[in-house]
Each structure stands twice: as C-alpha cells, then as structure tokens.
Amino acid sequence: MVESAEKTEDVEGEGLTAEELRDAWPVLDSEERLEGFHLLPRDDAEDFFLELSSRGQASVLLGMPTRERRAWLRLLPPDDVADLCAEFPPDGRGELCSLLDDPTRREVNALLAYAEDEAGGLMNPRFARARPEMTVEEAIRYVRRQAQDKLETIYYTYVLDHEQRLLGVVSFRELLLAPGDKLVRDVMHEDVITVPEEMDQEAVARIIAQHDILAVPVVDAERRVKGIVTVDDVVDVVETEATEDIQKIGGTVALDAPYMQTSVAQMIKKRAGWLMVLLVGQMFTISALSLYQEQFATAIVLVTFLPMIISSGGNSGSQATTLVIRAMALGQVRLRDSWRIVRRELVSGLFLGGLLALLGLARIVVGEWLAHEYGSFYLDLGLAVGISLLAVVMLGTLTGALLPLLLRALRFDPASASAPMVATMLDLSGVLIYFNVARVVLAGKLL
Amino acid sequence: MVESAEKTEDVEGEGLTAEELRDAWPVLDSEERLEGFHLLPRDDAEDFFLELSSRGQASVLLGMPTRERRAWLRLLPPDDVADLCAEFPPDGRGELCSLLDDPTRREVNALLAYAEDEAGGLMNPRFARARPEMTVEEAIRYVRRQAQDKLETIYYTYVLDHEQRLLGVVSFRELLLAPGDKLVRDVMHEDVITVPEEMDQEAVARIIAQHDILAVPVVDAERRVKGIVTVDDVVDVVETEATEDIQKIGGTVALDAPYMQTSVAQMIKKRAGWLMVLLVGQMFTISALSLYQEQFATAIVLVTFLPMIISSGGNSGSQATTLVIRAMALGQVRLRDSWRIVRRELVSGLFLGGLLALLGLARIVVGEWLAHEYGSFYLDLGLAVGISLLAVVMLGTLTGALLPLLLRALRFDPASASAPMVATMLDLSGVLIYFNVARVVLAGKLL
Incomplete structure (x- = not known):
C-alpha cells in the first residue's frame, strides 16, 4: 500500500x-x-471491530500484543473466529487458538475442518434448542437462559431428541403466542428445511433466499444438528459469488481481496494468464488470415469490414454467454434445458443477425451512393458482408449460450466462459466465415 | 410459453x-x-404461495375467482401486497385493492407511492414498537401482543416518542435478558442506524450487510419511523442488482424477468439496441481502415495481425472495466479514487502489454525460423506488432477503468460500460495505433 500517504493526516488527528x-x-x-x-x-x-471482514480483523489483531488480542478475540462467535483463523498467517494460528477458552477452541477446530465455501464452513455451532416434552413456558425460559451464551439468533428454536437429532422447529414468536402449558412437540413444525454439511454455500444461500427464512440448520447423515447458517451470512455469500462471477466474465481470475487492497503485482498475476491464453488463441486467427492473404490482396476492400464482422460475433456471443451464466448461477436454467436454450438463441440470433446484416448492407449502399467507395460490384460486396454478419451473429449467440452449458456438463465453472474468450473464438470463426462467403458471392466479380 | 408442452404430464398427475x-x-x-x-x-x-416471487403470485391470483383471491391476498404482509400490485396489469389493481381490509389498503397505497427501488418501496410498515417509559416486563407483553398482528420480525423493538419519532432500539433478546422492572429507556441503544425513505435499495442493502444487522428502520426528515427493511428482503436486492450488472456488462439491457420466462421477442428487443449501436461504432473502424488501404495493400502481411492486436485491447479493457464496475457497485471504489485507479491500471497495462508484446514478437520470430513466413524484415515487423500490442493493451486497461468512472461522474450507471462497448472502442483505437506504428517502424522497409 504505497499510495496511502495522502490519507494519513486525517487518521492521526485526535477525536476520530x-x-x-x-x-x-x-x-x-x-x-x-x-x-x-x-x-x-x-x-x-x-x-467497528465486529463489522470488519475477517481479513480486516486479522490485520488489526496481528499488530496487537497478546494480552490485548485475547480481549478482542473473545468478542467473536466461534464461526467468526474460524474465519479469522483462516485469514491469519499459518504459523500464527496455533498461538491465536491458545487465547480461546476450551469449549470455544473445540468449536473453532471443528469448524476449521470444513471447507470455507460449504455449509459446514459457514455455520455457527451455537443455536437455541429445546426438547419436545418441555412445555412452552419451560422452553421460553430455557431459550432465555441459552441466550446469555452468545447465541447468534434466538429467532428459531430447534427441537432435538436425546441423540441431538432434529425433530422440529418453532419460532420464538410462536412460542410467545402459544399457551404456556402446551407441549413443544404440539407447537413445533416437523417439516424443517435442512441442508447437509457439505452443501455448497451458493446452494445454501439460494435455499434461504427461496424459502425466505432467517436461518437453516445444517445436519449430518443421522440428522444431528451441527449448527445453523443465518441469513446475514448469506448476504455476504451472494455478494461474493456475484463478484467472482463478474470478474470471471470479464476474463480475470477472481481476486482474493477488494480491488484497492489487491497489490498491483497480484492484479497482474490474476489477469496475465487469460490474456496470454487469448493471445495464443488469436494466433489461429493469424494463421487463418495467412491462408486468405492472396484473396484479400486482390480485393483489399474486404479487409476494411473484417473488424466489424468478427466483433459483431463477439458482441452477440458476449450477450448470450452472460445471460446464460447468470441464469445458471441463479438456478433458473439447468443442463436439461439446453435444447430449449439452443432454440431460443437460434431464433434470437436469426433476428439479431438479420438486423445487423441489413445495417451492414445499408452502410455499403450509402457509401457507394455518396462517395462511390466500392465500384460496380457494391451490391455483391454488401451481400457478402450481410450474409457473413448474419452467420457470425447466429454462431455467436449459439457459442455464447452453449459454452457455459458445456463447461457445466464437464463439471467446470460456467462463469469461466468469459466474454473475451467467446469473442476470441468468434474472431477465428468470423474470419473463416467471411472469406468463404466472399469467395462464393464475389467469385468472378471482385475475386 | 410455447415450449412447455413436454412438462405438462408431471403436473397433471394427482398427488403433486x-x-x-x-x-x-x-x-x-x-x-x-x-x-x-x-x-x-x-x-x-x-x-408455496408465500415463497413465490411477486410476479409468480400475480400469475396465480390472476387466474382465480375473486372470492378465492381474497383469501390468498390476506396471507401477505402489506409490503408484499404492494409488490404484487406492481406486477398486476394496471386495470386489475383497483379491484385487487378492494379485496383488502381498510388498514391494509391504506398501508399498501402509502407504499405504492414510493419508487420500487428505494428504501420506502422495500420496507414493511409493521414493526414492533415500545415507549421509553415502559418497564421491560411491560414491553415484552406489548411486543407479544403486537406479534399477533402479522409482524415481519420481532427481533428489534423500536422505541418511539409520542410523535412516532425514533428514540432508540432494543433487541428482543436484550429485553428477555434484562431485569423486568428496568425501564426500556435504560436498556435501549440510542445510536440507531437508520436510512432515509428515498435511499437507493442497493445502498440500504450495503448498510445492512456492513453492520450485520437483521433490520434497519426507514425514517423521514423528522426521524419518524415509516417502516423497516429486513435482511431477507436485502438478499433479493443484492441478487437482483448483481444480475442487472452482469447483464449490462455483457451488453444487454437488463431483463425484467428470468431468462426462461422472457419471451424471445423481448429478448431480441433487449439485445438489438446495443448490438446496433456497436455496429455503428464499428463503422468508424471501417473508415479508419479505408484510410490505410494503400498502406496495407503494399504489405498485406500486416493485416494478418490486425485481429490479434485489436482484440488484445478489447480483452484487457474488458478485464479492467469489470473489475472497476464491481468495485464501484460494492462501494470499494469512489470517484475520488480515480487518480489512484489510473496509476494502478497504467502499471498493470505496462506489464500485461509488455508480456503480450513479447509473445507477439516470439510468434513472428518462430514463424520466420520455421517457415520463412515474413522475409528479411521479420524483426522490424515483430517490433511493430510488439509496440502496437503494448500501446493497445495500455490504452485498453486505461479506457476500461476510466469509462465506468466517467459514467458515474456524469450520473449514468457505471455498469453501462459493457465489455463489448469497451472492445468496440478499442477496435478503432487499435487500428489507428497499429497502422501508425507500422508506418514509422517499417518506413523504407516493408512500406
């Protein structure tokens, strides 16, 4: 962070x-x-400390003496401590854990065993619980007692049997509204929405959003509750996943930190890979163009339309690919919808390509009328450009839509089908389409 | 929806x-x-009905007789009814409102006066309230009574004076843990985070996410509470805003409905505009290329590198623009950071461009060694291609980063700086850079 000098004065003043x-x-x-x-x-x-990201909390704690660190660390619930540990340099983690009290340390270690991006890594192991044979009045008192122990939410009380298996759920509001002498078993809902420990965090987020619930319990194969994921964790997940997708769509490997906190060297590393791969991809375009070198030497005017034609393919492909990637991320489109997507994109491509073809043709006709730019074969030239635009746009929408589906089928991330990748594929196809169309349409005329 | 035939059987079977x-x-x-x-x-x-989107609820209600409609409508809290009204055909709205009871109708009409994408349009007018002079025990009883009246959440109780102005907030958990005879005024927090009625929903979402709170009160200029926005509404906002940004980045006008529910005609309309604008943009590239027609007629080999050079500019620009757009959407980057962003992107562009320049040069050297593709001036040709790549990539990162900042400064949506738009701008600049570099480097050699 060399660029921070101009800000320092504000912060050093008193009364911040x-x-x-x-x-x-x-x-x-x-x-x-x-x-x-x-x-x-x-x-x-x-x-301020509680609002910071885990990365921010780690950066503050790292600079503190051990004694001070302990006090701040104990403010955090176990799932936040686990996230913080993951941001800490590995050699400092053991020391950090030694600052926790025994039960919290056990909870944190259990959480650290999960991958960060699955339900188990996102959940909080502390939640309100009750037994089915309690009365409502007893359950309310029991939850009030648990609330003193840093519960993240008392909104839902989970009803467990003696083996900690989930029997039902009752909201605190429902407890408050129910007659005090009724049994918990008679007021609870048995059809609880749950998620398995290893479920991907994006899927967990979608379940919470879809069912409009404030928390979802995470259960193991025996239906024992391991923790809960709350809706406020999910806001962060939704935002982070969208950020990663947007960065990938733009042709960057997803950044690990906000733009401004990413060093320039890191930034270059995240961007260089794809740029080089795409440049190598363009080498096929070079070879393709070399093949047609003689052809366009005799009709040099063809070259002037080349960027317009290949870019139109890339643009229509970029539209299709972003639409399909986002629809897949939101669960609106699945692999089995592929055939319907292909039909939709073919029809769209036909109309969009037709529109652009007319515009391209018009450009040539007007150019000829106004400035006699293209000579007597201008209509044939316009036809070649128009047909190429139509074909390239149709291929663009189709490639753009199919690529994310194909990636998903091969178990890659559909968002890897970046706009630049689709555009590069369309550059090559565009060259091949254009010069072959020109060869046929302009045979014996310009060529 | 002509394509739904194949699914119908599943649904018509009994026991769904x-x-x-x-x-x-x-x-x-x-x-x-x-x-x-x-x-x-x-x-x-x-x-199922409660989980549906407003659009889905509207489509179900539209097909029902009036009597049945009333029962379903009354399941919904007023903010959801308001959203549903907005999805209803305008001529059916009055009839829909007539099905509501009087107080709800008044609440819904008040909500409908707000724009859909601001805090007032997102809030629920029903929230738990208490007076500062109540005891904790009284407040708990009072909130329990309010809970019977379809409150969306009892998690926070807002403490209001006699003019409904906000004095403080206390969580229900805090009420439960406090001694029953204490006054609400002594357990409440006075530093409440609030949002104004007209605040954009994205900003509201960011505040809720940043402060990790479950709800935020919406207040008017006199600090009277008009309603609350809860975190579960915010998940939808975050998701919707990200979807709109992704679609715009891909060069599509944001869709109003999920991909599969958008008719092909709608889809074409949302995509045709930008494609045509971009094609017209490409006409400048055609004119630019026409200017250099004689130049590349004498050195036709120059043309084979044209797509690679202009696309590299588009690719690096697409990376920069998506990174900056997303950082702005997340509030990580503001207009006053522009100068620092420019410096970062210039350094990145220098390295990335240098890397691509070396690769491009290598391609020409290897091509000459292996197949004698380029003749005795191959090193000069390599130099021209390399310098052009460096310049185009630097211009690409700079344009890509500055365009969203410029759009924001002009009060447009930064996400309108789509990847295809940046690519099209770079096509034109790439042509100008490449042929001018070639003219200087290859003077007296190939040209």
Whole structure:
C-alpha cells in the first residue's frame, strides 16, 4: 500500500469517529489501521471491530500484543473466529487458538475442518434448542437462559431428541403466542428445511433466499444438528459469488481481496494468464488470415469490414454467454434445458443477425451512393458482408449460450466462459466465415 | 410459453408435491401453474404461495375467482401486497385493492407511492414498537401482543416518542435478558442506524450487510419511523442488482424477468439496441481502415495481425472495466479514487502489454525460423506488432477503468460500460495505433 500517504493526516488527528475511519480504511496500511483503531472510543471500537471482514480483523489483531488480542478475540462467535483463523498467517494460528477458552477452541477446530465455501464452513455451532416434552413456558425460559451464551439468533428454536437429532422447529414468536402449558412437540413444525454439511454455500444461500427464512440448520447423515447458517451470512455469500462471477466474465481470475487492497503485482498475476491464453488463441486467427492473404490482396476492400464482422460475433456471443451464466448461477436454467436454450438463441440470433446484416448492407449502399467507395460490384460486396454478419451473429449467440452449458456438463465453472474468450473464438470463426462467403458471392466479380 | 408442452404430464398427475411443482414452475404457462397449485394440499399451497416471487403470485391470483383471491391476498404482509400490485396489469389493481381490509389498503397505497427501488418501496410498515417509559416486563407483553398482528420480525423493538419519532432500539433478546422492572429507556441503544425513505435499495442493502444487522428502520426528515427493511428482503436486492450488472456488462439491457420466462421477442428487443449501436461504432473502424488501404495493400502481411492486436485491447479493457464496475457497485471504489485507479491500471497495462508484446514478437520470430513466413524484415515487423500490442493493451486497461468512472461522474450507471462497448472502442483505437506504428517502424522497409 504505497499510495496511502495522502490519507494519513486525517487518521492521526485526535477525536476520530468510526465513520471517518471506515471511509479511510481501504487506503491505510496495517500500522495506520491499528493506530486509527486505538483512537476510537472503546464502544465504537467494539462495533467497528465486529463489522470488519475477517481479513480486516486479522490485520488489526496481528499488530496487537497478546494480552490485548485475547480481549478482542473473545468478542467473536466461534464461526467468526474460524474465519479469522483462516485469514491469519499459518504459523500464527496455533498461538491465536491458545487465547480461546476450551469449549470455544473445540468449536473453532471443528469448524476449521470444513471447507470455507460449504455449509459446514459457514455455520455457527451455537443455536437455541429445546426438547419436545418441555412445555412452552419451560422452553421460553430455557431459550432465555441459552441466550446469555452468545447465541447468534434466538429467532428459531430447534427441537432435538436425546441423540441431538432434529425433530422440529418453532419460532420464538410462536412460542410467545402459544399457551404456556402446551407441549413443544404440539407447537413445533416437523417439516424443517435442512441442508447437509457439505452443501455448497451458493446452494445454501439460494435455499434461504427461496424459502425466505432467517436461518437453516445444517445436519449430518443421522440428522444431528451441527449448527445453523443465518441469513446475514448469506448476504455476504451472494455478494461474493456475484463478484467472482463478474470478474470471471470479464476474463480475470477472481481476486482474493477488494480491488484497492489487491497489490498491483497480484492484479497482474490474476489477469496475465487469460490474456496470454487469448493471445495464443488469436494466433489461429493469424494463421487463418495467412491462408486468405492472396484473396484479400486482390480485393483489399474486404479487409476494411473484417473488424466489424468478427466483433459483431463477439458482441452477440458476449450477450448470450452472460445471460446464460447468470441464469445458471441463479438456478433458473439447468443442463436439461439446453435444447430449449439452443432454440431460443437460434431464433434470437436469426433476428439479431438479420438486423445487423441489413445495417451492414445499408452502410455499403450509402457509401457507394455518396462517395462511390466500392465500384460496380457494391451490391455483391454488401451481400457478402450481410450474409457473413448474419452467420457470425447466429454462431455467436449459439457459442455464447452453449459454452457455459458445456463447461457445466464437464463439471467446470460456467462463469469461466468469459466474454473475451467467446469473442476470441468468434474472431477465428468470423474470419473463416467471411472469406468463404466472399469467395462464393464475389467469385468472378471482385475475386 | 410455447415450449412447455413436454412438462405438462408431471403436473397433471394427482398427488403433486410442492418440490415437484417448484421444479416444473419455470416451464409452465399460467393455466398449468394454477392447476398445479390447486393440486397441492392446503398447507403446502400456503407455503408455496408465500415463497413465490411477486410476479409468480400475480400469475396465480390472476387466474382465480375473486372470492378465492381474497383469501390468498390476506396471507401477505402489506409490503408484499404492494409488490404484487406492481406486477398486476394496471386495470386489475383497483379491484385487487378492494379485496383488502381498510388498514391494509391504506398501508399498501402509502407504499405504492414510493419508487420500487428505494428504501420506502422495500420496507414493511409493521414493526414492533415500545415507549421509553415502559418497564421491560411491560414491553415484552406489548411486543407479544403486537406479534399477533402479522409482524415481519420481532427481533428489534423500536422505541418511539409520542410523535412516532425514533428514540432508540432494543433487541428482543436484550429485553428477555434484562431485569423486568428496568425501564426500556435504560436498556435501549440510542445510536440507531437508520436510512432515509428515498435511499437507493442497493445502498440500504450495503448498510445492512456492513453492520450485520437483521433490520434497519426507514425514517423521514423528522426521524419518524415509516417502516423497516429486513435482511431477507436485502438478499433479493443484492441478487437482483448483481444480475442487472452482469447483464449490462455483457451488453444487454437488463431483463425484467428470468431468462426462461422472457419471451424471445423481448429478448431480441433487449439485445438489438446495443448490438446496433456497436455496429455503428464499428463503422468508424471501417473508415479508419479505408484510410490505410494503400498502406496495407503494399504489405498485406500486416493485416494478418490486425485481429490479434485489436482484440488484445478489447480483452484487457474488458478485464479492467469489470473489475472497476464491481468495485464501484460494492462501494470499494469512489470517484475520488480515480487518480489512484489510473496509476494502478497504467502499471498493470505496462506489464500485461509488455508480456503480450513479447509473445507477439516470439510468434513472428518462430514463424520466420520455421517457415520463412515474413522475409528479411521479420524483426522490424515483430517490433511493430510488439509496440502496437503494448500501446493497445495500455490504452485498453486505461479506457476500461476510466469509462465506468466517467459514467458515474456524469450520473449514468457505471455498469453501462459493457465489455463489448469497451472492445468496440478499442477496435478503432487499435487500428489507428497499429497502422501508425507500422508506418514509422517499417518506413523504407516493408512500406
């Protein structure tokens, strides 16, 4: 972070507010962050710390002496501690864990065994529970007692049998509204929506969003509840997954940190790979063009339309690929819909390509009328350009739509079908289509 | 929806489950949907109805007789009714409203006055409230009573004065844990995070996500609470906004409905506009190429590298533009960071362009060694291609990064800087750079 010098004065002044620090945060280095953090009143500092990302919390803790670290660490629920550990340099993790009390350390270690992007890695192991044979009044008292122990939410109480297996769920509101002497078993809902521990976090997010619930329990194969994923965790997941998809669509490997916090060297590394692959892809275009060198030497005017034709393929392909990638990410489109997607895109491509073909033809006709740019065969030239546009756009929509489906079928991430990748594929096909159409249409005329 | 025939059998069979209907939903027409809906057991049907999008709820209600409609409509909280009204054909809205009871109708009409994408259009006017002079025990009883009246959440209780102005907030959990005889005023938090009625929904979502809260109160200029926005509404907002951005980045006008529910005609309309604008943009490339026609007629080999050079500019520009658009959407980057972004992108462009320049040069050297493709001036040709790649990639990263910033400065949506738009701008600049570099480097040699 060499670029942060101009911001430092704001932070070193006395009487810093959380708002000011939050604004300056992205451009501060870790020393300045810790300094600013220490200038906040204790209450504000606590709120500020809890709102930070795990990465931000790690950067603050790293600069602190051990004694101070312990106090801050104990503010966090176990799932947040686990996330923080994952952001810590590996050699510091053991020491960090030694600062926790025994039960929390056990919970954190259990959470760290899960992959970060699955339900188990996202869940909080502390949740409100009750037994089916309790009365409503007993359950309310029991949940109130549990609430003292840093529960993330008391909104849902999960009803468990003696082996911790899930029997049902009842919302705290329902407990409050029910007669106090009724049994929990008689007010609970037995059809609980659950997710398995290894479910991908995107799928968990979709389930919570679709069912409009505030939390979903994570269960193992024996239906024992291991923890809950709450809706506020899911907001972050939805946002992060969309960010990764957008970056991939743009042809970058997904960044690990916000744009401004990513060093320029990291940024170059994340972008160079695809750019080089795409450039190598373009070498096929070079070879293809070499094949047609003699052809366009005799009708050099053909070359002037080349970028328009190949780019139109790339543009229509980029539209189709982003639409299909997003529809797949939202679960609106599945592999078995492929055939219907192909039909939709073919019809779209036919109309869109036809439209562009007419525009391209018009350009040539007008150019000829106004400036006699193209000579007596201008209509044939227009026909060649128009047919090529139609064919390239149709191929573009089709390639753009099929590529993410194909990637999914091969178990790759559909979002890897970036706009630049589709455009590069269409550059090559565009050259082949254009010069072959020209060869047929203009035979004995321009060629 | 002509394509739904193959799915119909599943739905017409008896004993349909909600899961089966949910799966088939996207491909059913509205008659089939209503039919399937009526086959569900009443309880499942209620859950299913509540989980549907407003659009889906509207399509179900539209097919029902008035009497049946009333029962379903009354299941919904006022903010959901307002959303549903917005999806209803305008001439049916009055009739729909007449089915509501008086207080709900007033609430719905008040909500309909807000724009759909601002805090006021997203909020629920029913929330738990208490007075500062109540005891904790009284407040708990009062909230329990309010809970019977379809509150969306009892998680937070907002403490209001006699003019409905916000004094503080206390979570239900805090009420439960506090001594019953304490006053609400002494347990509440006075530093409440609030949002104004006209705040954009994306900004509201960011505030809820950033502060990790379950709901935020919407207040007017006098700090009177008009309603609350809950975190589950925000998940939908985050998802919808990301979808719109992805579609725009791909060069499509954002769709109003899921991909499969959008008719092919609609789809063509949403895509044709940009494709035609981009094609017209390409006409400048045609004119530019016409200018250099004589030049490349004498060195036809130059043309074979043209697509590679112009596409590399588009690719690097597409990377930069998607990274900056997303960083802006997440609030990580603001207009005042422009200068730092420019510096970052210039450095990145220098390295990335240098890398591609070396690859391009290598391609020509290897081509000459292996097949004598380029003759005695091959090193000069390689130099011209390399310099052009470097310049085009640097211009690409810079244009891609600056375009969304410029759009924001002009108060347009930064996401309008689509990958195809950047690519088209780079096609023209690429042609100009390439042929001018070639003119200088190859003067007296190939040219």
